[in-house]
Amino acid sequence: xxxxxxxxxxxxxxxxxxxxxxxxxxxxxxxxxxxxxxxxxxxxxxxxxxxxxxxxxxxxxxxxxxxxxxxxxxxxxxxxxxxxxxxxxxxxxxxxxxxxxxxxxxxxxxxxxxxxxxxxxxxxxxxxxxxxxxxxxxxxxxxxxxxxxxxxxxxxxxxxxxxxxxxxxxxxxxxxxxxxxxxxxxxxxxxxxxxxxxxxxxxxxxxxxxxxxxxxxxxxxxxxxxxxxxxxxxxxxxxxxxxxxxxxxxxxxxxxxxxxxxxxxxxxxxxxxxxxxxxxxxxxxxxxxxxxxxxxxxxxxxxxxxxxxxxxxxxxxxx
Numbered sequence: 367x368x369x370x371x372x373x374x375x376x377x378x379x380x381x382x383x384x385x386x387x388x389x390x391x392x393x394x395x396x397x398x399x400x401x402x403x404x405x406x407x408x409x410x411x412x413x414x415x416x417x418x419x420x421x422x423x424x425x426x427x428x429x430x431x432x433x434x435x436x437x438x439x440x441x442x443x444x445x446x447x448x449x450x451x452x453x454x455x456x457x458x459x460x461x462x463x464x465x466x467x468x469x470x471x472x473x474x475x476x477x478x479x480x481x482x483x484x485x486x487x488x489x490x491x492x493x494x495x496x497x498x499x500x501x502x503x504x505x506x507x508x509x510x511x512x513x514x515x516x517x518x519x520x521x522x523x524x525x526x527x528x529x530x531x532x533x534x535x536x537x538x539x540x541x542x543x544x545x546x547x548x549x550x551x552x553x554x555x556x557x558x559x560x561x562x563x564x565x566x567x568x569x570x571x572x573x574x575x576x577x578x579x580x581x582x583x584x585x586x587x588x589x590x591x592x593x594x595x596x597x598x599x600x601x602x603x604x605x606x607x608x609x610x611x612x613x614x615x616x617x618x619x620x621x622x623x624x625x626x627x628x629x630x631x632x633x634x635x636x637x638x639x640x641x642x643x644x645x646x647x648x649x650x651x652x653x654x655x656x657x658x659x660x661x662x663x664x665x666x667x668x669x670x671x672x673x674x675x676x677x678x679x680x681x682x683x684x685x
Contacts, residue, residue, distance in 0.1 A: 375673070375677065376671070376673040376674045376677055377447070377450060377451040377454055377668075377673070378447040378451055378673075379447075379672075379673030379676065379677070380447075380450070380667050380668045380671070380672060380673040381443070381446040381447035381448075381449065381450040381451060381664070381668065382442075382443030382444070382446060382447050383667050383672055383673065384446055384450075384663055384664035384665075384666075384667035384668060385442035385443050385445065385446030385447070385660075385664065386439060386442065386443060387663050387667065388442075388446075388659060388660035388661075388663045388664060389435065389438045389439055389442050389660070390435075390439070391659060391660075391663070392655070392656045392659055392660055393431070393432055393434075393435045393438065394419055394422075394431035394432065395415065395419075395652050395655050395656045396438075396498070396652070396656045397418075397419075397422070397431055397432075397433065397434070397498045398412075398415045398418040398419055398422075398649075398652050399415075399649035399652035399653050399656060400494075400495055400498040400499055400613055400649070401418050401422075401498065401499060401501075401502045402414075402415065402418060402648050402649045402652060403609070403610050403613045403614070403648045403649040404495075404499050404502065404613060404614065404617055404621075405502065405621070406621070406623075406624045406625060406640070406641065411502055411505060411506055412502075415651065415652050415655075419431060421505070422501060425501065425505055426501050430501055433497045433498055433500065433501060433529075434493070434494040434495075434496075434497030434498045434532075436532060437490060437493045437494045437497065437532045438490065438494055441486055441489070441490040442490070444486045445483055445486040445487050445490060446664060448479075448482050448483045448485070448486060449479050449480070449482070449483040449563070450479075450664065450668055452478055452479040452482040452483065453475055453476060453478070453479035453563065453567050455478075456474065456475035456478040456479060457471075457472070457475045457567075460474065460475055467571075469568055472567060472568035472571060473564045473567075473568055475567060476563035476564045476565070476566060476567035476568060477560055477563060477564050479563045479567065480556075480559040480560035480561075480562060480563030480564065481556065481559075481560055483559060483563075484552065484555050484556055484559055487555055487559060488548070488549050488550075488551060488552050488555045489548035489549060491551075491555065491612070491616060492539075492548055492549070492550060492551065492616050493532050493535055493536065493548075495613060495616045495617055496530060496535050496616075496617070496618055496619065497529075497530065497531075497532060497535075499617055499619065500529045500530060500619070501529075502621070503619050503620075503621050504529065506621045506622065507621075507622070510622055536548070550615065550616055551612050551615040551616040553630055554608060554611050554612035554615050554616075554630050555612055557608045557611075557612075557630070558605050558608035558609050558612050559605075561601075561604070561605050561608070562601045562602070562604075562605045563601075565597075565600065565601040565604055565605070566597050566598060566600075566601035566661070567597075569596075569597040569600060569601065570593050570594055570597035570598075570661075570665065573592075573593035573596055573597055574589060574590055574593040574665075576589075576593075577589030577592075577593070584669060585669070587666050587669065587670060590662075590665045590666050590668075590669045591662040591663070591665065591666045592662070593665065594658075594661040594662035594663075594664060594665035594666070595658040595659065595661065595662035596658075597661065598654075598657040598658050598660065598661030598662065599654040599655075599657055599658040601657070602650075602653045602654050602656070602657035602658075603650050603653070603654050606646065606647055606648075606649065606650040606653055607634075607646035607647070609649070609653060610637065610645065610646050610647075610648055610649065611630055611633045611634050611637070611646075613649075614627060614633050614637070615627055615629075615630065615633055625640065
């Protein structure tokens with residue numbers, strides 16, 4: 367049994383590799399999700415994910431779809447590593463008595479993993495959202511300025527609003543609010559990530575087990591990939607209302623005539639009142655498209671044991 371034990375460094379490296387690959391593949395869809403969730407009924411810039419991506423490329427160029435990606439690529443390694451390793455740790459602790467994990471214990475393990483990951487997730491998403499949504503706000507202001515110009519002929523060209531950088535945002539938040547500034551929306555992040563993990567990890571484990579051959583202790587990689595995709599997209603859609611509220615709360619800049627919020631309940635109430643129940647599903651399709659391959663890739667990397675191979679090469683042949 368000893369050869370089946372996976373070291374903590376290997377778990378962390380696998381999680382990091384999976385996160386980097388996944389974010390690179392799906393980041394433009396995540397940007398569309400953020401912009402769709404943030405736009406309110408009075409100032410709709412985009413009608414769909416494809417419309418958002420096309421308009422982003424036209425106004426900001428191809429790399430405009432990757433605004434905020436550097437923050438994600440920097441922090442996704444510790445985030446995914448913590449999430450996957452914590453879930454593995456809690457599952458191991460809950461199965462020490464040698465009994466098979468019950469559904470309740472699987473859910474508790476997922477709950478522990480989701481709680482641990484917000485240490486990194488909250489500041490990462492806080493910075494990422496500002497960078498992702500800056501293009502939407504700039505485009506909206508430009509349109510309004512152009513309309514005002516038509517009414518007042520001969521007016522000056524609207525000034526280009528400088529877009530923030532992650533370093534500048536971090537410095538400003540720390541200066542004005544201290545470390546708490548980076549953790550704005552922590553409660554909403556917990557309300558999203560804890561239920562997500564409670565749904566995702568047990569669902570993945572059971573789906574993955576369905577495709578496990580009787581003669582093997584591990585499912586084929588394609589089974590892990592599909593199980594990760596199905597479990598990830600299901601959990602993503604299930605918690606999307608919390609994600610909408612979290613995105614709104616963490617957005618520091620607002621478009622013209624857009625609501626501001628004092629907290630989670632205030633935000634949820636105003637969304638329901640002004641935009642209707644369907645607003646809580648904004649970006650759900652995008653989020654499912656982001657999470658499905660992200661976690662599918664994560665589980666394949668994790669179960670293929672890429673880090674174990676790398677660590678084995680570094681250690682060299684054992685005497």
